[in-house]
Amino acid sequence: MASAEHHPFEFQTALKDLANSANLKAVPSKFNFINDSTALPCDSLPVIDFSAITAxxxxxxxxxxxxxxxxxxxWGLFILVNHGIPEELMNATFTATREFFSLPESEKKKYEAKSASDPINCGNFNVADTSNQIFTLWREYLKLYVHPDFHCPNKPHLLSDVLREYSERTLKLTRKLMEATSDALELERDYVEQVLKLDSSLQILVANLYPPCPEPGKAIGLPQHTDPGLFTFLIHNGVAGLQIEHNGQWFNPVSPQNSILVNVDDQLQILSNGRYKSVKHRAVLNSEKERISIVVANGPSGEAVVGPATPLVQKDGRPLYRSMRYVEYLETQLTKSRMNGKSLLEQRMI
Known part of the structure; x- marks a missing residue:
């Protein structure tokens, strides 16, 4: 399957209505992205007990x-259990975001993005594949910048409180996971906190709606990609769709109820000087059930300049990646993530 890059913004917000129309038998041509979503079952993913990390x-x-x-x-990915986030809160995020996606189009259009950095944006956009063919994702999303400043639509009324609490709890989990990875890499905790400026870490929450698709092999929710930050948390409404790449093979990860799928992102691969791996993943479709996923991307501060940790470079003899300010990394990935067929992470390699 061809990788894809973000294309200058051209939003589509009527996907939910289109998918619900009774006479929809085929995928409209603008969504046409032929893909093979074949993947192996995977019930042997690493399971990390958060209560043991804080024991x-x-x-x-x-x-x-x-x-x-x-x-x-x-793996670049693990299942986090005993994380302390109540199941009721996790379920409430699905209820509140489903209510948002069910709002009238006129209400949602208030939050259509004018640029990638808008603190609240929703809708969908076109992307270009490696052949520069333009297609539309079979996905509607709500994307919010939630830390260091919290942004959220004011409707539905439950949305703001629920997502604020969920983002705050996941931010605390991320800080503890970063402490643990600092210990694992034999780095001083204050080194990581200072270099990454974690007190003002940039946290982005994305709610994704993937309606049933009449021809799942002719459209895509999200093409293969890696995430830009440190750790990304994902929960879903019980409908599978996430696929991950491991040793050149695609897998369908299976996670128990009330667990969180956590994947390693680009900045952690860079910080670790290549020890930890940012995992490639994609979102595929099905013809029967609506899928909702809540994704929280936890990154360094936007102003942090991220490069391989100096103590690791001293051990390894050289840095494997060029340093870059995180906000510039984000903006580059959102506007032109590939150059000469290489992902942004690959472009940073020395």
Whole structure:
């Protein structure tokens, strides 16, 4: 399957109505993206017990940190359990975002993005594949910048409170996971906090709606990509659709109820000087059920200049990646993520 890059913004917001129309038997041509979504089942993903990472027992914590490090090296993805976020809150995020997607188009149009950096935007956009063919994603989304400043639509009335609480809780989890990875990489915690400016870390929440698609092999929710930040958290409404790449093969990850799928992102691969792997993943479609996913992308501060950690460069003898300000990395990925067939992460390699 060809990788894709973001194209200058051309938004489509009527997908939900289109998908619900009774006479829709085929995918309209503008969504046409032929893809093979074949993937193997995968029930052996690393499972990380968050309560062990925060345990007072040093042996239990040490084992959990070792397990976390292995997961970041080998898979770039793990299942987080015993994380302390109530299942009721997780379910409430689906209820509130479904209500948002069900608002009249006139209400949602208030939040159509004019640029990639708008703190609230929704809709859908066209992308270009590596042959520069333009197509539209079979996806409607709501994207919010939620830290260091919280932004959210004022309707539906439950949305703001629910997403604020969920973002705050996931931010705390991320700080603890970054402490654990710092220990695993034998880095000082204050080194990571200072270099990445974690007090003002940039956190983006995206709610994705993937309606049933009459021809799932002729459209795509999201083409293969990696995420730009440190750790990305994903939960979904019980309908599968996420696929991950591991050793050149695509897999369907299976996660237990109330768990969180966490994937390693580009900045953590760069910071670790290549020890940890940013995982390629994609969102595929089905013809029967609506899928909702809530994604929280946890990054450094937008102003942080991210490069390989100096102590790791000293160990390795050289840096494997060029440094770049995180906000510039984000803007580049959103506007022109590929150059000469290379992803932005590959372009940063020395």
């Amino acid at each position: 007072e027992d040093p042996d239990r914590r040490s084992q959990a940190i070792n397990d976390l490090s292995n997961a970041c090296q080998e």
